[in-house]
Amino acid sequence: MNTIVALALILLILMVLVGGRKGAKSFIAIFLNFAVLIVTIFIMLDPSADPIILTIFASTLISCITLFYINDVNSTTKTAFLSTVITIVILLALITFLTETTMIQGFSEEEIGELYIFSFYIGIDFVKIVAAMIIMSTIGAITDMAIAIASPMREIHYHHPTISRKELYRSGVSIGRDILGTNTNTLFFAFFGGYLALLIWFKDLSYTFGEIINSKVFSEEMITIMCAGIGIAIIIPITSGITAYALVRSGDN
């Protein structure tokens, strides 16, 4: 049997055992998200499609699936959704700018070895492709952060209906701060795991510090990690603000 199929089956069984109906739903959501990703890549193959706009669409769809399908459509998920989309747009602008200035787009000298049979003149803007890649790798963490802040904020508002908007905002930010550390850790380790081969490569071939820090491949990975951290941080005030605004206004009516 195929290893991936076997692992997927084990994951499905575990998810259903631990999570019941919600577990099954979470598994299906991963599947749907994968489908969205693959379809997006296929549309990106058309040179006339703008990868940035496509990424915004895809991220919106992915956060819809994660928020509205696994959880329900309610005021919490709606504010979390809005915050996710706003954060993605801000982050995408930052990442595109950074990719352009640091020239990390495309493949590096180190990667080109195995790819020499391919033509690199494929007419698709790789600045945008790299920006899309970076934003997609943090979308899961951003959505998680949004829902993790918005839902306890709703609980707080429910238990203290008279809370002022400012106070509610503050408690949202403080909840966000508490999970900032673990959430950045999740992504950092995920990226470290992926970059392990590269780190060993640098050490085995005795790259100097100067060579490592200026190389395209290292810069690309550093920028991915930093942008992920920035994304996780800026969504805290955004979600807190939007949720506080939405909850306290509706409470006044």
Added chain:
Amino acid sequence: MAILHKLIKKLTYKQLILFTALLFCFIGSVLFVFHNHSFYERPIVEVTETSIIDTTETVDNHNNEDILYTQIIIAEIKNGKEQGQSIKLMNEYSTSQAYTQEYQVGNELFIKFDENESSNSSLVGTIQEVKRDKYILLVAWLFVLILLIVGKRQGLFSIISLAINVLLISYALDVYIHTSGTSLLWICGISVVLFTIISLLLVNGRNEKTYAAIVATLLGSFLSLLITFLVMKLTSENGLRYEEMGFLTRPPHVVFMAGLFIGSLGAVMDVAITMSSSIFTLFEKNNHIATDALKKSGMEIGKDIMGTMTNILFFAYVSGSIPSLILYLKNGSPLSYTFSINLSLELTRALAGGIGIVITIPIGLYCALFFVNRKKANL
């Protein structure tokens, strides 16, 4: 000025010292990185003039259209004994910039001098790399500042924990490379234990909550590694393609397993700490809460975080393949080949991480219950 004065008044003495130290570090490092040319042995040039001398439209074998430009660059040498002289460089790039790139006035580049056959005065060279250190430093500062502004204390702790983990991983790899015969998996196992203890203590402080989370993380990640390892053995790694792993100087199988081990650790830690803090919070609110009630609430919390946590890992791994998927597909590679070669390892990583996340939910729950019951007995 009045606002600034008010702001400074509001700061405590400690904060003031921290801010001043940060400001000095920032200014010092930026000044250094913009003037560090003499520290590099490789010649560095700054582009002063560019002109495009040739434009060709190309169509490759797969009908991909692109435009090729040939750029002549005049640049000034910034270091070495030729400092101050100007040099002529050639650059070819395409609009897609999938491998090549366009250079603009002000860019700083590493170059190699070409041996000049005739003794004419003008220097010629080949471009090797962009000088990216200054950008990396600025992005790093942006990251540090945003994390500090938004996260305050917790932001500082996550930066410290990131720095320690980077140093630790780098040291562990040095040990691995310089001592022959040590197994990478063993080294990663030891590092995982250290990572877990350091990160969780930094994020959560020394208390029973943290101890429960540390035990749960270690059990969860070792168990998930074991499951993945057994599955890979039993299915004889059918469908896993190591060819495109890239950057290989060592046997791919070991490097992959070690990466998988470390990669899921963050997510497993996150689940473990979430489970143990919520169980402890419930217990602290009501010291007489029944174990069954704790179990039930714990499982509910676990269900809530399961979906988003697996999603985080899934996207972190699979998205990295986007550029190569596009390159393969644009070059007319068959679909199933493209997917299996570019995604099989990433999917395995994501699934193994998912398994780690899900099994850590009950493990984290029971570890927290164990510590809670011990506390109860002491009451």
